[in-house]
Amino acid sequence: MSLLSSSASALCELYDLVVAEPDLPGMSGYALCSWYKQACRDQPCAPVDFVLLSSSIDAEACAAFEVDLPLSKPLSAGCFAHAIRLWLAPAVSDGEVGGGRTAGEAAP
Numbered sequence: 001m002s003l004l005s006s007s008a009s010a011l012c013e014l015y016d017l018v019v020a021e022p023d024l025p026g027m028s029g030y031a032l033c034s035w036y037k038q039a040c041r042d043q044p045c046a047p048v049d050f051v052l053l054s055s056s057i058d059a060e061a062c063a064a065f066e067v068d069l070p071l072s073k074p075l076s077a078g079c080f081a082h083a084i085r086l087w088l089a090p091a092v093s094d095g096e097v098g099g100g101r102t103a104g105e106a107a108p
Contacts, residue, residue, distance in 0.1 A: 017084070019051045022058075029054075030065035037066045049087065 018036060020029035027035075033050040040048050051069045052062060062070045069087050071080065 015048055016046075017049045017051065017088075019053065022052060022054050022061075030061050030067070033067050034065045051084070051087075 018033070020032055022029040024032060029052055033052065036048060036050065040046070049068045050066065051071060052067045053071050053073050053075075055073045057070045057072055059070070061067075069083065071083055075083075
């Protein structure tokens with residue numbers, strides 16, 4: 001985890017949105033989300049929205065690991081783009097990135 005810890009501050013400054021799957025080699029997408037959000041809290045940087053793509057959404061795991069927007073696969077590029085636009089729209093109008101909703105909460 002030292003490599004992850006040393007790169008946390010750089011990652012938090014680079015990204016506004018992270019998209020992952022639950023089944024990643026070496027670390028689950030859920031664990032990545034939890035680690036990334038904690039790293040952003042530990043660093044002086046803005047929170048990062050986390051999108052999880054899965055063929056079977058586990059709402060309890062999404063809430064426990066702080067996933068902001070779980071999306072079911074398969075989905076078309078148009079549906080993905082639409083969901084991300086809806087997610088980011090409230091924050092963009094406020095001048096910030098991120099929808100500010102919790103896992104499982106629907107976009108407006």
